[in-house]
Amino acid sequence: xxxxxxxxxxxxxxxxxxxxxxxxxxxxxxxxxxxxxxxxxxxxxxxxxxxxxxxxxxxxxxxxxxxxxxxxxxxxxxxxxxxxxxxxxxxxxxxxxxxxxxxxxxxxxxxxxxxxxxxxxxxxxxxxxxxxxxxxxxxxxxxxxxxxxxxxxxxxxxxxxxxxxxxxxxxxxxxxxxxxxxxxxxxxxxxxxxxxxxxxxxxxxxxxxxxxxxxxxxxxxxxxxxxxx
Numbered sequence: 199x200x201x202x203x204x205x206x207x208x209x210x211x212x213x214x215x216x217x218x219x220x221x222x223x224x225x226x227x228x229x230x231x232x233x234x235x236x237x238x239x240x241x242x243x244x245x246x247x248x249x250x251x252x253x254x255x256x257x258x259x260x261x262x263x264x265x266x267x268x269x270x271x272x273x274x275x276x277x278x279x280x281x282x283x284x285x286x287x288x289x290x291x292x293x294x295x296x297x298x299x300x301x302x303x304x305x306x307x308x309x310x311x312x313x314x315x316x317x318x319x320x321x322x323x324x325x326x327x328x329x330x331x332x333x334x335x336x337x338x339x340x341x342x343x344x345x346x347x348x349x350x351x352x353x354x355x356x357x358x359x360x361x362x363x364x365x366x367x368x369x370x371x372x373x374x375x376x377x378x379x380x381x382x383x384x385x386x387x388x389x390x391x392x393x394x395x396x397x398x399x400x401x402x403x404x405x406x407x408x409x410x411x412x413x414x415x416x417x418x419x420x421x422x423x424x425x426x427x
Contacts, residue, residue, distance in 0.1 A: 289345060289365030296427035298343035298388055300372060301395065301409045303333040309421045319404040328371070328412035329422040333405040337395045340388075342370055342426075347384045356410045357399045360392055369417075373410030374398060 261376035307315060314323040335340075345362035348369070352358050356373030360380060363369050376396035380386055398407050413422045 240374060245326070249415055259299075262389060289363060291343060291365040291368045292426065293366075297370070297413070297425045298340065299426055300340050300342050300411060301331055301333045301337055302336075303331045303337075303409070306330045306332045306405050306408055308421060309419075311419055311421075317401075317405075319400070319402055327419040328373075328410050330402070330405065331407075331409045333395045333409050335395050335397060338391045339372055339375060339393050339395060339409060341386045341390045341392055343388050345370065345386050347380050347382050350380070350382055351377060355398055355401045357400060359410070362386060367416045369414045371410070371412040373412070374402070374408055402403070 209235040228240050240406050261335035307317075307326050309329050310326040313325070315326050317326075318415075341362065343362075343364040347360060348363050349361040351358075352362075353373065356371075358375040358378055359371055359373040360375060360378060361369055361371045372392065374396055378393040381393045384391060395409060398405065402408060411422055413420050413425060
C-alpha cells in the first residue's frame with residue numbers, strides 16, 4: 199500500500215514537472231515571437247493634385263489698354279458762329295479810311311437803289327443793289343477791308359459769293375467768283391486775295407465778266423462808291 203501511494207505521488211510530481219517544463223517552453227516561444235521585429239507596412243503614398251492657380255478677376259478699370267484715337271469732330275455751323283462772334287465784335291471799320299478797290303476795272307453798272315437802271319442781259323429796267331465792276335476772267339479779287347468770312351454760297355444770279363463782316367455793322371459781299379480761297383469763319387486781312395473772277399452768270403452774260411460788289415450797313419444796302427478810296 200505504501201509503495202502504491204508513493205508511486206502515485208512520484209507520478210504526480212513527474213506530471214507536474216512535465217507540465218511546468220512544457221509551460222516554460224511555451225513561454226519562451228511566445229517571448230521570442232514578441233521580441234521579433236515586425237516589418238511595418240509602408241504607408242500607401244497619397245497623391246494630391248497640384249494646386250490650381252488662383253485666377254484674380256480684374257475689372258475693366260484695371261486692364262491696361264491703348265487709348266482709343268478720337269477723330270476731330272468737324273465744326274458745325276453753330277460752333278463756327280460761336281468762335282467767330284467775338285472776332286466779329288472786335289472788328290472796327292473806319293468809314294473815313296474807306297474801302298480798298300477789290301479789283302481793277304470799269305464800272306459796268308452803278309449802284310441804284312432809288313431808281314431803275316437797264317439790265318442788258320435781262321432786257322429790263324430794275325434797281326441795282328450793288329456795284330458791278332468789269333474785270334477780266336481769272337483776275338485776283340482782294341478783300342476791301344479786314345474782316346471775318348460769315349458766308350460762302352452759290353447764287354443763281356451772282357454765282358459763287360463770299361460775304362464778310364468788317365465791323366460796325368458793315369458787311370461786304372463779293373460775287374461772280376471762282377477758286378475761292380477762304381471759308382466761313384476765316385479772318386481776312388485787307389488786300390488778301392479771296393478768289394478770282396469767274397465767267398459771268400446767265401444774269402450778266404451780255405455785260406461780261408465782272409465782280410458783283412455789295413456793301414450793307416445793318417442789313418441795308420449802301421452805295422459802295424461812297425466808301426471806295
